[in-house]
Amino acid sequence: MRKRGLFIVFEGLDRCGKTSQCEQLVNFLKESGKKAIMKRYPDRTTTIGQTINNYLQGKQNLSDQAIHLIFSANRWEQQEEIKKILEDGTNIVCDRYCYSGAVYTSAKGYDIEWCKNPDKGLIKPDIVLYLHAPKEVISKRSGFGGEVYEKEEFQLKVREAFDKLLHQEDNVIFIDASGTKEEVFQIINQHVKKSLEDISSKDQKISYL
Numbered sequence: 001m002r003k004r005g006l007f008i009v010f011e012g013l014d015r016c017g018k019t020s021q022c023e024q025l026v027n028f029l030k031e032s033g034k035k036a037i038m039k040r041y042p043d044r045t046t047t048i049g050q051t052i053n054n055y056l057q058g059k060q061n062l063s064d065q066a067i068h069l070i071f072s073a074n075r076w077e078q079q080e081e082i083k084k085i086l087e088d089g090t091n092i093v094c095d096r097y098c099y100s101g102a103v104y105t106s107a108k109g110y111d112i113e114w115c116k117n118p119d120k121g122l123i124k125p126d127i128v129l130y131l132h133a134p135k136e137v138i139s140k141r142s143g144f145g146g147e148v149y150e151k152e153e154f155q156l157k158v159r160e161a162f163d164k165l166l167h168q169e170d171n172v173i174f175i176d177a178s179g180t181k182e183e184v185f186q187i188i189n190q191h192v193k194k195s196l197e198d199i200s201s202k203d204q205k206i207s208y209l
């Protein structure tokens with residue numbers, strides 16, 4: 001049987017360096033002869049994703065509950081595709097997933113269990129790399145953009161929600177993102193290498209949340 005791909009998710013606050021680490025990891029995996037692609041959520045290219053984009057840019061007003069479900073729908077609409085890619089033996093490096101979904105809404109004051117519910121049944125990542133750094137390091141990195149959640153006060157609430165939620169999960173690695181890009185990448189790489197070895201020796205079934 002063909003070895004399935006690994007589903008690797010990066011999580012963290014806005015401006016924590018996730019996107020460039022995802023890109024570097026995909027390139028590294030490909031250079032090492034492995035099949036790898038990058039995905040990101042929200043995926044703004046779909047019809048559902050365009051609604052999310054309008055909301056984030058302040059062009060469309062939606063209730064907190066409605067946008068929460070729309071973020072989740074954006075993941076659900078691509079589950080079959082993700083399953084096929086993994087079964088084909090391609091590794092997926094994904095910039096944000098359901099953990100962002102739960103914490104950004106719970107940081108607005110909603111019950112975390114309510115926030116997690118719409119994502120139950122999604123494909124479970126094999127490994128979640130949570131990039132965290134002290135507040136000062138994050139604010140120093142070139143300023144937040146103009147999207148709705150990119151305000152320092154809100155980000156602190158998100159950080160608290162991330163820390164709480166991710167400590168309860170069994171697939172999360174906490175990565176100190178305060179080092180240089182290269183230092184952080186080396187740490188990430190060690191964890192990914194180990195997960196790639198683990199998946200070769202364990203059963204190949206995809207797990208679900």
Ligand code: NYM
Pocket residue numbers: 014041042056071072096097098100101102104105147149150
């Ligand atoms: N976000 C992202 C959510 O609020 N819920 C979700 O389910 C996801 C995946 O969207 N501030 C938020 C986090 C970010 C924003 O993400 C856009 P990015 O990575 O900047 O495109």
